[in-house]
Amino acid sequence: xPAPLDQCQCRIIHEEKVQRARQSLLSGEETDRLALFFxxxxxxxxxxxxxSLLQEEMCVCDLAALLGVSESxxxxxxxxxxxxxxxxxxxxGPVLYYRLADDxxxxxxxxxxxxxxx
Amino acid sequence: xPAPLDQCQCRIIHEEKVQRARQSLLSGEETDRLALFFxxxxxxxxxxxxxSLLQEEMCVCDLAALLGVSESxxxxxxxxxxxxxxxxxxxxGPVLYYRLADDxxxxxxxxxxxxxxx
DNA sequence: GTATAATATGAACATATGTTCAGATATTAA
DNA sequence: TTAATATCTGAACATATGTTCATATTATAC
Numbered sequence: 001x002p003a004p005l006d007q008c009q010c011r012i013i014h015e016e017k018v019q020r021a022r023q024s025l026l027s028g029e030e031t032d033r034l035a036l037f038f039x040x041x042x043x044x045x046x047x048x049x050x051x052s053l054l055q056e057e058m059c060v061c062d063l064a065a066l067l068g069v070s071e072s073x074x075x076x077x078x079x080x081x082x083x084x085x086x087x088x089x090x091x092x093g094p095v096l097y098y099r100l101a102d103d104x105x106x107x108x109x110x111x112x113x114x115x116x117x118x
Numbered sequence: 119x120p121a122p123l124d125q126c127q128c129r130i131i132h133e134e135k136v137q138r139a140r141q142s143l144l145s146g147e148e149t150d151r152l153a154l155f156f157x158x159x160x161x162x163x164x165x166x167x168x169x170s171l172l173q174e175e176m177c178v179c180d181l182a183a184l185l186g187v188s189e190s191x192x193x194x195x196x197x198x199x200x201x202x203x204x205x206x207x208x209x210x211g212p213v214l215y216y217r218l219a220d221d222x223x224x225x226x227x228x229x230x231x232x233x234x235x236x
Numbered sequence: 237g238t239a240t241a242a243t244a245t246g247a248a249c250a251t252a253t254g255t256t257c258a259g260a261t262a263t264t265a266a
Numbered sequence: 267t268t269a270a271t272a273t274c275t276g277a278a279c280a281t282a283t284g285t286t287c288a289t290a291t292t293a294t295a296c
Contacts, residue, residue, distance in 0.1 A: 011183070
């Protein structure tokens with residue numbers, strides 16, 4: 001009677017370690033959502049956008065001018081940030097003002113800055 | 119006398135906002151390093167690896183068995199995490215035990231979990 | 237020395253990502 | 267309604283990313 005294989009036939013050196021780790025392993029859905037969240041911060045342009053919105057709300061064309069990229073590129077990136085629930089907007093006539101959705105951005109970027117400054 | 123152009127000729131709606139944002143804009147080098155750092159967290163496999171190493175050190179083949187991916191893939195990912203200064207290792211004979219380099223990982227992932235659970 | 241185990245590496249490949257371009261949509265003013 | 271402004275969207279493209287495969291290291295045991 002062969003031992004039940006979970007998902008691979010790799011050799012395992014420390015069975016106990018693997019067992020323990022398997023207990024608290026993040027689910028595929030959790031890691032997918034986490035990865036999506038972190039991906040939002042994993043691009044220089046988006047980081048500059050988020051950093052600027054930390055100070056005050058801004059519209060698409062101001063962000064484009066500030067960052068030196070096209071308004072279309074900014075719009076695409078803002079959609080990604082919206083999907084990650086990091087920014088929201090309010091409309092004033094034809095102008096959309098974007099702002100941060102909550103305070104996680106500040107905390108996260110500050111933690112990261114601490115790390116890279118070491 | 120034309121106004122000095124910085125890096126684009128886009129139209130700007132709120133000149134003052136753009137000026138203020140430009141004051142505190144992150145440098146290209148800062149955002150590059152930050153992006154690299156966040157990229158390390160922006161993948162389900164790496165997140166699972168980091169999450170497991172949060173508990174205790176593990177070797178390459180245990181991680182491979184745990185996650186159901188090849189040892190080569192794990193090795194490649196660990197190199198990326200090493201370059202991001204997120205993990206270090208110690209050798210015991212032919213076996214390399216990987217562990218987290220500092221406590222930023224825990225804080226960062228916990229912040230992110232807070233965010234996605236809202 | 238040779239053989240074996242654990243890990244690392246480089247090339248190749250498929251997929252994902254970020255930008256640009258052209259065109260669509262939405263809002264306001266005339 | 268028409269025109270103008272601000273933004274959005276989809277397709278196309280080049281580059282980046284993550285995995286696999288084959289092969290190279292490294293350390294130990296014989």
